[in-house]
Amino acid sequence: MIYPIADLHCDLLCYLSGHEKRSPLDLDVRCSIPQLQEGNVLFQILAVYTPTERGSVNSGKSQIESFKKMLTNFRNEVTIFPGEKQKINLGMAIENASSVFSEDESLHEGFARIRRIEKEVCKLAYISFTWNSENRFGGGAHSNLGITNDGKALLEFVDGRNIAIDLSHASDQLAFDILNEIDKNNRVIPVIASHSNARAITNVPRNLPDELIREIISRNGLIGFNFVRQFLEVEGRAGFAEHLNHFLKMGAVNNLCFGADFFYGMDVPVAHQKPSDALFFPEFANSSVYPKVVEIWKNELNLDSSLLNQICSENLLRFMENEIYQIKGSASTNY
Secondary structure, eight states: OOOOEEEEEEOHHHHHHTOTTOOTTOGGGSSOHHHHHHTTEEEEEEEEEOOSSTTHHHHHHHHHHHHHHHHHHTTTTEEESSOOTTSEEEEEEEESGGGTOOTTSOHHHHHHHHHHHHHHTOOEEEEESOSSSOBTTBOBTTSOOOBOHHHHHHHHHHTTSSOEEEOTTBOHHHHHHHHHHHHHTTOOOOEEETTOOBTTTSOOTTSBOHHHHHHHHHTTOEEEEOOOHHHHOSSTTHHHHHHHHHHHHTTOTTTEEEOOOBOOGGGSOGGGOOOHHHHSOGGGOSGGGHHHHHHHHHHHHOOOHHHHHIIIIIHHHHHIIIIISOOSSOGGGGO
16 A cells, blocks of 8 residues: 655755755655655655754755756645645745744844744744754754743744754754743644654654653644654664554554655765764665555554554644645545
8 A cells, every 4th residue: 555645854955055956856865755755755845954054044045046947947746734645745944943043133034034934934833942953042953952032932933833942953852941931821832843753762962751752642743753864772672662652552542644855965064974874774774665665664563554544644734734834624635
């Protein structure tokens, strides 16, 4: 059985903005149009990613322009969600708020950028405060900093705008501070982890501790299953089954989706660059491989087609329909 796929996170836009000759048909990016088509991906969220550094806002603008060009130049293959089901439906998100806020400008300038993006380009699915380091909003996964006053102001801005906050790159302290601020101020903000696995299985900072998994479940959020090797590795490919089994045992049946995190390895900062086979398992290295992963889950965990459909597309489509896009009717029945 071929399952329709919806994925919460990939880094195609960073690749496209890196050089004018790059194309969404290039296989090096791992999430090219041909690879997405081969993997039966019907909905893909493209992240606007940049490290926190001088020029990050310009990088963000360039990636948003790449998104617009892709919609124009490849209109027969892609469309904005919700669109024709025979095309790849695209959404957009902000991975690291430094893509729309420089470190030394007024917050209101960044807020205005977000309003323009949503008015002129498309609805944003989610925003993450930072990447792995610290910025004006809080601490990334490789730090211990919690939320700052600017972070609290960003939550106030997002409140009620149907934009999720992504915890995947947050430090544990920042993640819990965000949740506490939401609760303390009765803010209406969906919460997700767009591309993280379980720290109880693979103990790295980018994976989620069980307490955060429980929080996301209790808030009807989403957890995107990540294919990056260092977030999976237990004993080779067995990690695919072990992580999913852990999530299911914790009760995340309605909260799981794909957030495979495919990217071009040379686009990340030099300190994070690795050989290709250290980034992804060679047999699970691009967006064509979703059917292989589903087959592992089916065979090793004995999952039925109803549950597999939920994880492959229905959970994510329902969340986007109800929490982000506010679409009446069931998106999952149209894909």
